Amino acid sequence: xxxxxxxxxxxxxxxxxxxxxxxxxxxxxxxxxxxxxxxxxxxxxxxxxxxxxxxxxxxxxxxxxxxxxxxxxxxxxxxxxxxxxxxxxxxxxxxxxxxxxxxxxxxxxxxxxxxxxxxxxxxxxxxxxxxxxxxxxxxxxxxxxxxxxxxxxxxxxxxxxxxxxxxxxxxxxxxxxxxxxxxxxxxxxxxxxxxxxxxxxxxxxxxxxxxxxxxxxxxxxxxxxxxxxxxxxxxxxxxxxxxxxxxxxxxxxxxxxxxxxxxxxxxxxxxxxxxxxxxxxxxxxxxxxxxxxxxxxxxxxxxxxxxxxxxxxxxxxxxxxxxxxxxxxxxxxxxxxxxxxxxxxxxxxxxxxxxxxxxxxxxxxxxxxxxxxxxxxxxxxxxxxxxxxxxxxxxxxxxxxxxxxxxxxxxxxxxxxxxxxxxxxxxxxxxxxxxxxxxxxxxxxxxxxxxxxxxxxxxxxxxxxxxx
Amino acid sequence: xxxxxxxxxxxxxxxxxxxxxxxxxxxxxxxxxxxxxxxxxxxxxxxxxxxxxxxxxxxxxxxxxxxxxxxxxxxxxxxxxxxxxxxxxxxxxxxxxxxxxxxxxxxxxxxxxxxxxxxxxxxxxxxxxxxxxxxxxxxxxxxxxxxxxxxxxxxxxxxxxxxxxxxxxxxxxxxxxxxxxxxxxxxxxxxxxxxxxxxxxxxxxxxxxxxxxxxxxxxxxxxxxxxxxxxxxxxxxxxxxxxxxxxxxxxxxxxxxxxxxxxxxxxxxxxxxxxxxxxxxxxxxxxxxxxxxxxxxxxxxxxxxxxxxxxxxxxxxxxxxxxxxxxxxxxxxxxxxxxxxxxxxxxxxxxxxxxxxxxxxxxxxxxxxxxxxxxxxxxxxxxxxxxxxxxxxxxxxxxxxxxxxxxxxxxxxxxxxxxxxxxxxxxxxxxxxxxxxxxxxxxxxxxxxxxxxxxxxxxxxxxxxxxx
Numbered sequence: 063x064x065x066x067x068x069x070x071x072x073x074x075x076x077x078x079x080x081x082x083x084x085x086x087x088x089x090x091x092x093x094x095x096x097x098x099x100x101x102x103x104x105x106x107x108x109x110x111x112x113x114x115x116x117x118x119x120x121x122x123x124x125x126x127x128x129x130x131x132x133x134x135x136x137x138x139x140x141x142x143x144x145x146x147x148x149x150x151x152x153x154x155x156x157x158x159x160x161x162x163x164x165x166x167x168x169x170x171x172x173x174x175x176x177x178x179x180x181x182x183x184x185x186x187x188x189x190x191x192x193x194x195x196x197x198x199x200x201x202x203x204x205x206x207x208x209x210x211x212x213x214x215x216x217x218x219x220x221x222x223x224x225x226x227x228x229x230x231x232x233x234x235x236x237x238x239x240x241x242x243x244x245x246x247x248x249x250x251x252x253x254x255x256x257x258x259x260x261x262x263x264x265x266x267x268x269x270x271x272x273x274x275x276x277x278x279x280x281x282x283x284x285x286x287x288x289x290x291x292x293x294x295x296x297x298x299x300x301x302x303x304x305x306x307x308x309x310x311x312x313x314x315x316x317x318x319x320x321x322x323x324x325x326x327x328x329x330x331x332x333x334x335x336x337x338x339x340x341x342x343x344x345x346x347x348x349x350x351x352x353x354x355x356x357x358x359x360x361x362x363x364x365x366x367x368x369x370x371x372x373x374x375x376x377x378x379x380x381x382x383x384x385x386x387x388x389x390x391x392x393x394x395x396x397x398x399x400x401x402x403x404x405x406x407x408x409x410x411x412x413x414x415x416x417x418x419x420x421x422x423x424x425x426x427x428x429x430x431x432x433x434x435x436x437x438x439x440x441x442x443x444x445x446x447x448x449x450x451x452x453x454x455x456x457x458x459x460x461x462x463x464x465x466x467x468x469x470x471x472x473x474x475x476x477x478x479x480x481x482x483x484x485x486x487x488x489x490x491x492x493x494x495x496x497x498x499x500x501x502x503x504x505x506x507x508x509x510x511x512x513x514x515x516x517x518x519x520x521x522x523x524x525x526x527x528x529x530x
Numbered sequence: 531x532x533x534x535x536x537x538x539x540x541x542x543x544x545x546x547x548x549x550x551x552x553x554x555x556x557x558x559x560x561x562x563x564x565x566x567x568x569x570x571x572x573x574x575x576x577x578x579x580x581x582x583x584x585x586x587x588x589x590x591x592x593x594x595x596x597x598x599x600x601x602x603x604x605x606x607x608x609x610x611x612x613x614x615x616x617x618x619x620x621x622x623x624x625x626x627x628x629x630x631x632x633x634x635x636x637x638x639x640x641x642x643x644x645x646x647x648x649x650x651x652x653x654x655x656x657x658x659x660x661x662x663x664x665x666x667x668x669x670x671x672x673x674x675x676x677x678x679x680x681x682x683x684x685x686x687x688x689x690x691x692x693x694x695x696x697x698x699x700x701x702x703x704x705x706x707x708x709x710x711x712x713x714x715x716x717x718x719x720x721x722x723x724x725x726x727x728x729x730x731x732x733x734x735x736x737x738x739x740x741x742x743x744x745x746x747x748x749x750x751x752x753x754x755x756x757x758x759x760x761x762x763x764x765x766x767x768x769x770x771x772x773x774x775x776x777x778x779x780x781x782x783x784x785x786x787x788x789x790x791x792x793x794x795x796x797x798x799x800x801x802x803x804x805x806x807x808x809x810x811x812x813x814x815x816x817x818x819x820x821x822x823x824x825x826x827x828x829x830x831x832x833x834x835x836x837x838x839x840x841x842x843x844x845x846x847x848x849x850x851x852x853x854x855x856x857x858x859x860x861x862x863x864x865x866x867x868x869x870x871x872x873x874x875x876x877x878x879x880x881x882x883x884x885x886x887x888x889x890x891x892x893x894x895x896x897x898x899x900x901x902x903x904x905x906x907x908x909x910x911x912x913x914x915x916x917x918x919x920x921x922x923x924x925x926x927x928x929x930x931x932x933x934x935x936x937x938x939x940x941x942x943x944x945x946x947x948x949x950x951x952x953x954x955x956x957x958x959x960x961x962x963x964x965x966x967x968x969x970x971x972x973x974x975x976x977x978x979x980x981x982x983x984x985x986x987x988x989x990x991x992x993x994x995x996x997x998x
Contacts, residue, residue, distance in 0.1 A: 077885065079909070118975030122983055130989035137992045148928035159926055164911055166934070243935065251733060258730035262723055265738065267939045272733070288965045295972055332973040342973035417545060430962045439957065441547065443632055446956040451968075455958035457987055458627055460616035462954045466634070467711065471735045473954055486941055488929035489907065491917040494898050497756045500919075504763055505800040505810035507586030515590065519925050521598040524605040 064233070065197075068225055069240045072168045072195040075222040081165065081193045084143060086220075088136065090190050093218040094183065095132050098125055101214055105179055108206035112178075114345040114374075119300055124179040127457070131184050134459045134476055135191045142191065142480045145489075153499065153518040158491040163484045165193035166267070167243035172234070172257070174248045175201035175347055176303040176397075181271075182211065185246045188479025194244070195223040199237065202230050203348060235260075242266050244483060248305075250395075251468050258471075269472030269482050271305070272465050273395050274422035278308035278452070279412045279438060281429035282317055289428045289450075290324035293401070294332065296426075296452025298379045301344035302355075302399035306424040308452050309396055310385075311403040312412040318383065318403055325401075326366050329379045338369070338376050346375040346398060355398030361389035362402060387415075409434055413441050421445070421467035426452055445469050532701070536693055537708045540636045540663040543690040549633065549661045552611060554688075556604065558658050561686040562651065563600050566593055569682055573647055576674035580646070582813040587768055592647040595925060599652055602927045602944050603659045610659070610948045613957070621967065621986040626959040631952045633661035634735070635711035640702070640725065642717045643669035643815055644771040644865075650679055653714045653737075656947025662712070663691040667705065670698050671816060703728075710734050712951060716773075718863075719936050726939075737940030737950050739773070740933055741863050742890035746776035746920070747880045747906055749897035750785055757896045757918075758792035761869070762800065764894075764920025766847045769812040770823075770867035774892050776920050777864050778853075779871040780880040786851065786871050793869070794834050797847045806837070806844050814843040814866060823866030829857035830870060855883070877902055881909045888936035889913070894920055913937050 080086065098105075102125060109115040109124065135142075145160040169189050173182035182200050189196045200211045212226045229237055238245075238260040247257045248271040261268045280289055296308050313321065333340040346352040352375045359368060359380065367380030377399050385391060385402040392402065406412045416425070425444035429435050435449045445465035448455040456463055456475075464473030474482050502515045548554065566573075570593060577583040577592065613628040637657050641649045650668055657664045668679040680694045697705055706713075706728040715725045716739040729736045748757055764776050781789065801808040814820040820843040827836055827848065835848035845867050853859060853870040860870065874880045884893065884906075893912040897903050903917045913933035916923045923929055927944035942950050970983050 082908075116973075116975060118973075118980055121980055122971070122987075126984050126988050130987070133989045133991040137989070148926065150928070151926060154922070154926060159923075159929060161930060162907070162915075164934075167911070254733055255730055258733065259727055262726035262730055265719060265722055265726065265740070265936055265939060270733065285962050285965075288962060288968075291965070291972060292968065295968075334974075340973065342975045428962070435959065439630065440550070443635070443953070444955065446958075447630070448958045448960070450960040450962050451958070454622070454960065455627075455956050458616065458619060458622060458956075458958070459989060460618070461627060461956035461958070462629060463956060464954075466632075466953045466955075468733055471733060473956075485911070485934050486930045486932075487912065487934075488914040488923055488926075488931065489916070490914075490919070490923035490926065490929065491903065492919040492922065494753050494756060494896075494918050497753075497759070500756075500760065500763075503590070504759065505584075505586075505808065506802075507584055507810045509586070512586065512589055516594055519598065520594065521601045521605070521927060523601045 063236055063239055065227065065237050065240055068197065068227070069168060069242070072197065072223060072225065076165070076167050076195045080220075081195060081223055084139060087139065087190055087193060090219055090224070091132060091136055091187065094187065094190070095129070097215060097218045098128055098132070101210070104210055104214070105207075108210045109178070112204040112206045113301070113303070113347045115300060116342045116344060118342065119344065123300070124177055127180050128183045128187070130459055131187050131476065131479070135187050135480065138477065139191055142477060151519050151521070154490065154492070156493060156496070158489075160489055162487040162489055163192065164487045166483060166485055167194060168197065169194045169244040169246065169483060170197045170199070170237070170242040171246045172199045172248065173201055175203035176300065176305070178204040178207040181248045185474060185479060188474060189246070189483045191480050192483035194483055196225075197242070198224070198226045199229055199234060200226065202228065244268070246482070247271065254470070269464070269474060270470045272423070272468060272470040273305045274420055274465070274469040275309040275392070275395055276306060276422045276424040276426065277416045278311050278426040279409065279428065280311055280313040280317055280321065281409060281427070281431065281434050282314055283430045284428045285430070286320045286324045287327070290321060290328040291331070292451050293428075294325055294328040294379070297401045298329070298332070298343065298399050299453070301346060301377065303344070303347065303397055304453065306446075306453050306456055308401070308426050309422070310392065311401060312406050312415060313403065314407065315405045318405055321403070322365050322381065322383070325381050329366060333379060337379055338371060338374070343379070346377060349375065351397070352377070355396065355400065358391040358396060358398070358400055361385050361391035409437060413438060416442050421465070421469055423465045423469040424448060424455070443467075531704055531707055533695065533705050533708055536665065536695070537636060537710070540665065540691060540693065544633070544635050544663045549663060549691055552607060555607065555658055555661060558687055558692070559600060559604055559655065562655065562658075563597070565683060565686045566596060566600070569678070572678055572682070576678050577647070580672040580674050581768075581771070581815045583768060584810045584812060586810065587812065591645055591768070596648055596651040596655070598927055599655050599944065599947070603655050603948065606945065607659055610945060619987050619989070622958065622960075624961060624964065626957075628957050630955040630957050631660070632955045634951060634953055635662060637662045637664050637712040637714065637951060638705070638710040639664060639666045640713070640715045640717065641666070641668050643671040644768065644773070646672045646675040647679070649716050653942060653947060656942060657714070657951045659948050660951035662951055665693050665695055667695045667697055667702060670696065712736070714950070715739070722938070737932070737942065738938045739940075740891070740936060740938040741773045742888055742933065742937040743777040743860070743863055744774060744890045744892045744894065745880075745884045745887075746779050746894040747877065747896070748779055748781040748785055748789065749877060749895070749899060749902045750782055751898045751902075752896045753898070754788045754792045755795070758789060758796040759799070760919050761896070762793055762796040762847070765869045766797070766800070766811065766867050767921065769814060769845065771812070771815065771865055772921070774921055774924055776869070776894050777890070778860065779869060780874050780883060781871065782875065783873045786873055789871070790833050790849065790851070793849050797834060801847060805847055806839060806842070811847070814845060817843065819865075820845070823864065823868065826859040826864060826866070826868055829853050829859035877905060881906060884910050889934045891933045891937040892916060892923070911935075
């Protein structure tokens with residue numbers, strides 16, 4: 063196996079204890095910060111050449127987010143690493159009971175192509191903070207970023223403990239035959255299954271950040287123009303290639319009539335009358351992906367947009383109407399700049415529609431009525447939920463980001479990334495004396511001892527206050 | 531598939547929202563409490579008939595610990611269920627950002643035979659508290675307990691949402707073909723792999739409570755008689771059939787000389803001169819398991835015990851010496867009343883030996899020297915750690931219990947069980963109005979907007995104070 067040597071080397075480094083001291087982890091994280099600063103222009107260039115991602119979008123969705131996560135980790139690492147002392151019962155009153163945060167060991171991070179810096183570095187930050195050694199595999203689809211990461215990132219990090227591997231599908235399969243102590247994967251559900259099946263052979267825990275069709279319910283009571291802007295922004299950012307983009311709209315026929323002109327206005331505000339000429343609109347990452355997304359345009363009919371240019375891999379910001387649930391566009395995650403609208407009679411029908419499908423990564427609801435928002439939240443299940451906006455819930459380091467069911471397993475961001483890559487190790491340190499107390503539990507057993515043993519270890523039901 | 535109807539029925543019940551209100555969950559949990567009270571004698575009887583478990587041991591491990599978990603959960607459920615509000619950045623200051631605790635849906639609990647009531651109820655309590663519907667499969671090996679759980683437990687719970695399934699290996703395989711929203715498995719690593727592989731097909735998250743060989747290092751500075759009693763208690767409780775029992779001792783040759791008479795004395799104190807006659811010593815659960823454990827007696831030399839009685843499935847409390855790392859008793863988890871001693875020259879050698887084995891469920895260390903204790907804690911990796919005692923860390927509901935690597939994946943007990951069966955759903959509720967701030971992020975992009983967006987959302991590195 064071509065990677066066995068690398069994994070052994072990193073495992074030996076981990077066993078040596080090199081990554082344990084806080085000072086070491088801080089040094090590696092600060093080096094990552096320097097990578098983001100010194101290589102910023104290279105990152106902007108690589109993303110521009112891989113998918114014509116506008117520099118502004120790269121700054122806010124790749125660089126700024128990584129910097130926030132880095133700073134948040136550096137600000138809090140001392141607290142996160144501390145042993146956590148816990149409540150004790152009578153029997154353990156004089157003991158020391160705490161939770162240690164142990165690293166897992168050698169972890170594997172597999173990144174996707176749509177936000178190739180963000181979705182590789184943010185998990186990496188948590189993995190390093192938690193004291194692990196890391197093998198990273200950036201996506202082979204965003205080729206220029208892959209090259210940048212493989213050639214430059216290692217020189218910033220300690221190569222005893224961190225490595226970047228470039229691999230296509232076949233080599234990744236070989237990589238996965240090795241035993242890792244944690245695997246963090248971002249990508250599509252079908253590959254998520256393959257990863258988890260490979261992990262199961264070694265009983266390796268996993269985090270799977272997958273995807274789905276994120277529904278966007280727009281109720282009749284809302285400020286239509288604001289809704290249109292917020293939805294258009296979320297949908298067309300990065301030409302729709304965002305795992306938390308609103309995938310389809312559910313609204314009433316009346317709301318559709320209002321939304322269409324509002325969406326048209328928002329798109330023109332953002333990208334001008336001919337979005338192909340706007341420097342602020344990205345392209346589809348590759349020919350294969352372009353073909354796939356273009357084929358979805360045949361569902362319903364295009365009320366806005368619909369133009370394509372194969373040479374540039376350009377697909378115009380598009381809104382489709384008269385879409386049926388059986389249409390091709392409703393069978394897979396769109397991952398492109400197409401927004402279908404499906405009409406429903408009311409919020410209950412919208413909820414039933416959503417619940418008949420796989421649970422999505424994000425669920426959006428727009429309403430001025432809190433009751434409606436609460437109803438959608440309570441009666442559906444999704445990774446995350448955002449009311450009256452799109453995507454923004456992902457930008458808070460304090461909120462755990464992850465899916466459920468088909469859209470994923472586990473969560474991260476901020477402290478949650480540190481926790482994903484940490485093993486909570488319970489520790490109870492007792493005294494060597496005070497044996498008299500212990501004799502309660504030893505044979506020969508006597509029923510008379512049970513009440514004492516119970517009293518020393520039990521948790522009682524707290525009395526409920528009753529107003530007389 | 532014989533179980534598809536059942537799973538669909540429970541999923542429909544979950545989708546109906548029946549398990550969501552706190553009152554419903556409290557009612558089910560209180561019913562579990564009544565089961566433990568009203569059926570206590572039946573529980574003691576079936577455990578006595580399945581494995582001759584002494585009533586005292588059954589009361590402590592199966593009833594008392596479950597009651598603690600129940601009370602802890604009932605006391606705190608309101609707090610655990612609450613939305614958790616989180617820190618916000620400048621951009622989201624006026625929004626509501628919180629973590630909503632969602633159930634997973636329909637969960638499956640697969641339980642082993644050695645603490646058959648405890649390991650059914652402990653996860654079940656948390657699964658119910660978290661608002662899930664549950665299918666429980668008790669072990670087919672402890673036949674009387676299986677019957678009690680299958681026939682009696684359902685009478686206490688709402689049969690719309692909770693079910694007990696009796697199944698052998700083949701039927702369990704069929705059961706696992708269904709899609710569950712969480713699977714909680716306790717058992718051996720090889721079956722853990724099978725369960726995780728089945729779960730991977732549906733991207734179902736899992737907790738695997740597995741096992742391993744729990745090392746017990748006894749340093750030269752300790753109170754030998756106390757050590758002997760604490761180790762003997764942990765090893766011979768339930769005739770050694772405990773996942774957290776100390777599996778083998780590591781100590782110096784000198785310490786072995788002192789330990790042997792001390793262990794002999796402890797065993798006599800506990801079980802009398804002929805443990806076969808003691809009512810306080812259990813039996814091996816079945817013939818197959820008896821054969822397996824008996825075969826391990828051929829390793830090394832019997833310093834204490836070694837007698838067996840096939841008819842009763844009795845194996846005497848036994849201590850083996852002159853055991854080599856290559857002997858059969860060191861190749862698998864013992865899970866019987868046999869304690870091998872392996873001599874090591876120093877704590878460093880002990881640590882190396884521990885680190886060459888798969889990571890265990892627990893590492894035990896006996897030492898009056900804090901430095902030695904910490905050294906073993908820092909340089910080994912295990913599910914949990916207990917200093918100067920055995921088993922006791924399991925009795926604190928505030929400590930997360932679980933393995934790492936081959937010994938498992940995930941943690942539970944107390945709040946950690948609730949957390950295991952809960953999906954953390956990030957929620958961000960924004961204002962329908964206040965659109966001006968949002969325009970910062972919309973195209974057309976400009977460097978000025980970028981500066982302001984970063985200001986509103988980026989986390990800064992906190993200044994370090996320097997003494998000038």
